[in-house]
Amino acid sequence: MLVFNMLLNVIISFFLLFISLSSFAAERIPDEFVNTSIIEKLGESVSLDYELINSKGETVNLLTYLDKGPVILNFAYFTCPRLCHLIVDGMVKGLNSLPNKDLKNVQILSISFDHRDTLQSTQDFAKKHKSSLKSVDGNSDNWDFLFGSEDVVRKLADSVGFRYYFNEKSNQYAHSSSLIFLSSSGLITRYLYGIMFRPFDLSMSISESKKNNVISTVESLLLFCYNYDPNEQGYVLEAIKLMKVAGTVTIFIIIGFIYRLNKKG
Structure with missing residues (x-):
């Protein structure tokens, strides 16, 4: 004892x-870090009944995108000096690695949260990135770039838990690096974080959004532990990550075991 x-x-x-x-x-x-953390709202329904302006200068209601299939939301600001471009490049690289069937009917929306963005800055951002995404069955219109009023974008961002912060000293926005997945019914099914997105993560997230399902904790754990191995031509367990998970679980088991022994004693 x-x-x-x-x-x-x-x-x-x-x-x-x-x-x-x-x-x-x-x-x-x-x-800027406190005010930019994501507030996850997995399983909640989001209203996309908002009007924004696309890179063609057309006013569109976001509900029209849900009519076509699941949606990947990418919040950015189009005069961003670096991070927004890295997120978009990472997203494109990951999506281009997926088979066309995974991307069929998937809509991608890059939405500016900077009220200073204009049609010109939106077009410039779209011109820089859109052509890098492969077309699916000859369709290259599955990615739109949008901007609008500060009030509308803020309401949309708040509804999915995305927060951003304007730093007056640097005259730039601080924000998280994330992708948000919505089902065609407007259900939030997945959040992915980072500037590089693994094909396995994207594929599972898209699959769940198509099925209108929310990824469970166990499935999220699988996403953490698995990685794509080009040599194996498949997804394999990452030993180091698996050891981290196993070590954490072991610690909790030991604590529980000690607690029970002391309770009996």
Whole structure:
């Protein structure tokens, strides 16, 4: 029993140290990071009954996109110096690796959250990126670039949990790097984060949005543990990531075991 008590004390000490360091770090997190974290709303229905302007200068209702199939939302601002371009490039690279059947009927919407964006900046951004996405069955109109009033875009972004922050000192926006997947019924089915998106992640996310399903925690864990191996021509487990997951699970099992022993004692 003495050994178990010592082990428990060590674990508790590390836990308290972790909490202290986390609190210490949290006090120094800049506003732009706090105000740009995604608020996930998986499983919630979103109304896309908003009107925006596309790169052709046409006013369109976003509901028309859901009529065609699932939607990938990519929030950006079209005069962004770097991050928005990296996100879009990563998305395109991942999507181009998928078979055409995965992309069939999928609509991609790059929506500016910067009210300063104009038709010209929207067209410039579209010209830079749209041609890099492969066409599906000869259709290259599955990706639109849109801008609109600050109020409308803010409501849309809030409805899916996307937040952004304008830094007056740098005169730029701080925002997360993410893709948001919606089913054709407007259900939020998946969030993907980063600037590089693995084909496996994109394929599963698109599949779930087509089926109107929300990816479970277990399936999300699979996305974390698997990676595409070009040599194996398939998806294989990443040993390091698997060890991290196994190590975390083991720690919780040990804590639970010690708790039960002490409770009995």
